[in-house]
Amino acid sequence: MTVEAYMARLAGMVERELDGVLPAGWDVPARLREAMMYSLKAGGKRVRPVLVLAAAEAVRGDGSASEAAMPAACAVELVHTYSLIHDDLPAMDNDDFRRGKPTNHRVFGEAMAILAGDALLTHAFHLIAEAALSGRLSADAALAITADLARLAGASGMVGGQAADILGEQGVTTLEELRYIHLHKTADLIVFSLTAGGRAAGASAGQIEALAEFGRRLGLAFQIRDDMLDVIGDERRLGKKTGSDERSRKVTWPYLAGLEASRDEVERLTREAKEMLREAGLRKPDLLIGIADYLMRRDR
Amino acid sequence: MTVEAYMARLAGMVERELDGVLPAGWDVPARLREAMMYSLKAGGKRVRPVLVLAAAEAVRGDGSASEAAMPAACAVELVHTYSLIHDDLPAMDNDDFRRGKPTNHRVFGEAMAILAGDALLTHAFHLIAEAALSGRLSADAALAITADLARLAGASGMVGGQAADILGEQGVTTLEELRYIHLHKTADLIVFSLTAGGRAAGASAGQIEALAEFGRRLGLAFQIRDDMLDVIGDERRLGKKTGSDERSRKVTWPYLAGLEASRDEVERLTREAKEMLREAGLRKPDLLIGIADYLMRRDR
Numbered sequence: 001m002t003v004e005a006y007m008a009r010l011a012g013m014v015e016r017e018l019d020g021v022l023p024a025g026w027d028v029p030a031r032l033r034e035a036m037m038y039s040l041k042a043g044g045k046r047v048r049p050v051l052v053l054a055a056a057e058a059v060r061g062d063g064s065a066s067e068a069a070m071p072a073a074c075a076v077e078l079v080h081t082y083s084l085i086h087d088d089l090p091a092m093d094n095d096d097f098r099r100g101k102p103t104n105h106r107v108f109g110e111a112m113a114i115l116a117g118d119a120l121l122t123h124a125f126h127l128i129a130e131a132a133l134s135g136r137l138s139a140d141a142a143l144a145i146t147a148d149l150a151r152l153a154g155a156s157g158m159v160g161g162q163a164a165d166i167l168g169e170q171g172v173t174t175l176e177e178l179r180y181i182h183l184h185k186t187a188d189l190i191v192f193s194l195t196a197g198g199r200a201a202g203a204s205a206g207q208i209e210a211l212a213e214f215g216r217r218l219g220l221a222f223q224i225r226d227d228m229l230d231v232i233g234d235e236r237r238l239g240k241k242t243g244s245d246e247r248s249r250k251v252t253w254p255y256l257a258g259l260e261a262s263r264d265e266v267e268r269l270t271r272e273a274k275e276m277l278r279e280a281g282l283r284k285p286d287l288l289i290g291i292a293d294y295l296m297r298r299d300r
Numbered sequence: 301m302t303v304e305a306y307m308a309r310l311a312g313m314v315e316r317e318l319d320g321v322l323p324a325g326w327d328v329p330a331r332l333r334e335a336m337m338y339s340l341k342a343g344g345k346r347v348r349p350v351l352v353l354a355a356a357e358a359v360r361g362d363g364s365a366s367e368a369a370m371p372a373a374c375a376v377e378l379v380h381t382y383s384l385i386h387d388d389l390p391a392m393d394n395d396d397f398r399r400g401k402p403t404n405h406r407v408f409g410e411a412m413a414i415l416a417g418d419a420l421l422t423h424a425f426h427l428i429a430e431a432a433l434s435g436r437l438s439a440d441a442a443l444a445i446t447a448d449l450a451r452l453a454g455a456s457g458m459v460g461g462q463a464a465d466i467l468g469e470q471g472v473t474t475l476e477e478l479r480y481i482h483l484h485k486t487a488d489l490i491v492f493s494l495t496a497g498g499r500a501a502g503a504s505a506g507q508i509e510a511l512a513e514f515g516r517r518l519g520l521a522f523q524i525r526d527d528m529l530d531v532i533g534d535e536r537r538l539g540k541k542t543g544s545d546e547r548s549r550k551v552t553w554p555y556l557a558g559l560e561a562s563r564d565e566v567e568r569l570t571r572e573a574k575e576m577l578r579e580a581g582l583r584k585p586d587l588l589i590g591i592a593d594y595l596m597r598r599d600r
Binding site (some may be wrong): 022023026027028029031032033036082086091092109110112114115117118119121122123125128129133139140142143144146147149151153154155156160162163166167 | 323327328332336382386391409410412414415417418422423425426428429430432440442444446447450453454462466467
């Protein structure tokens with residue numbers, strides 16, 4: 001199986017699960033439910049949930065932990081989606097379109113977009129706790145996954161990275177500052193995805209640490225690659241206009257270090273990430289390593 | 301000990317715990333930390349965390365479960381605080397002042413206020429999971445408390461109530477619709493507080509159900525009393541202007557049912573709530589019942 005086909009298979013599993021992520025019996029105002037599902041089902045590559053499932057499979061050697069890992073896979077996609085809705089708000093990046101569709105607040109209004117984001121974030125934690133209460137996931141794994149998600153998505157994680165980005169606007173002048181922003185705004189949810197998959201599959205503490213280090217490098221490389229694509233990407237492949245970072249005067253890795261050094265950094269990080277994973281004693285690390293290679297070479 | 305002194309003692313315990321609620325070692329951007337603590341330490345009666353601790357004591361008969369209940373007590377105050385920050389935003393209620401102080405977005409800007417709210421909500425879940433991982437709270441209780449919080453604060457709970465409120469603005473014409481909004485926007489977090497305290501203290505399933513029913517009535521009565529105080533309250537006692545609901549054309553219980561019927565409803569709900577609690581077989585329900593009486597007679 002090619003890496004692309006493998007990722008597509010996992011993404012398909014996630015897609016089906018997301019359709020029923022809000023319990024049908026829950027008494028949710030129809031417009032709020034609609035706003036939540038609008039952004040959740042707006043497409044996207046499902047990179048984070050795919051990494052959750054792939055990490056579980058790398059640890060276990062087969063798909064036997066997918067059932068246990070799926071709630072964390074959906075949870076990270078809910079958190080990612082909420083962060084996009086809030087980032088797009090007029091008070092933040094003020095974006096009208098995402099993935100070719102009007103942003104949440106353009107369709108549902110600002111108030112409903114804020115609430116839809118709040119509700120998606122809150123529901124992510126329900127999925128994990130409920131998985132443990134229904135016996136799908138062990139209590140120990142669920143608690144560790146919950147603590148990880150709150151730390152890596154919160155004030156010292158993704159939200160912290162977003163805050164640093166806003167506070168530093170135009171004022172970021174060093175790679176060190178930009179590394180902080182990229183690590184937290186982007187890499188932390190990637191780290192969560194990998195360790196959550198590992199925990200659901202019963203990985204050892206050493207394996208969890210290796211998955212986290214893999215994720216830190218992969219996440220940073222992923223964001224630098226993203227910065228690069230905004231400069232060198234093909235608009236038809238990307239499905240969006242390039243040059244948006246330059247137009248919005250966003251400080252990026254290529255802006256500070258140059259394109260050549262950015263390419264080298266992505267390669268160095270990817271190489272290191274793959275080495276760490278190979279030494280972690282996982283039963284079947286190959287597809288996860290293949291995903292790392294794929295993400296670093298992607299053109300969209 | 302009077303009910304007021306008891307509540308003040310519990311609120312003092314919560315206040316001290318909130319000071320250290322964000323781990324000192326966490327790498328949080330200073331301005332984000334400041335924005336979070338600004339609203340968290342802005343005063344307020346700490347009704348919800350006091351109810352968590354009081355419920356634990358009612359079940360156990362003494363304060364021996366306070367240590368286990370404290371993380372949920374802080375968590376509900378974080379969630380309540382985040383909801384106030386987001387509710388005050390220009391896109392929502394557009395309020396400039398709360399408890400006599402400029403609202404979060406007036407001090408830190410809209411973007412930082414949104415992020416501070418997101419981070420407070422996220423951190424609430426960290427407190428509960430961490431309490432279990434450190435052995436302060438049992439795994440079973442922590443998972444049930446997490447699932448409850450996500451359900452009662454999320455799309456089918458507090459956020460759902462807030463969405464219904466926004467969607468219904470000026471369009472709410474029946475007590476049935478207003479009851480939905482009050483139950484979810486206000487009562488759900490009160491229900492969470494009581495059941496979380498009960499779970500931390502090892503209450504039986506029947507006791508949890510009784511605490512939830514007590515909370516539903518208490519929360520609804522609390523909000524109707526709040527509506528009434530906006531009409532009949534003393535501005536000096538309240539520390540804020542009355543008549544704000546009328547000025548903003550907010551549909552309230554007194555507006556729909558009249559003051560007299562509102563007073564009757566508060567009394568009926570409080571009476572029912574107290575009866576349920578007395579029949580729940582709690583070791584020491586008296587102080588919790590005293591709090592219900594106190595909240596219903598409060599003039600601020």
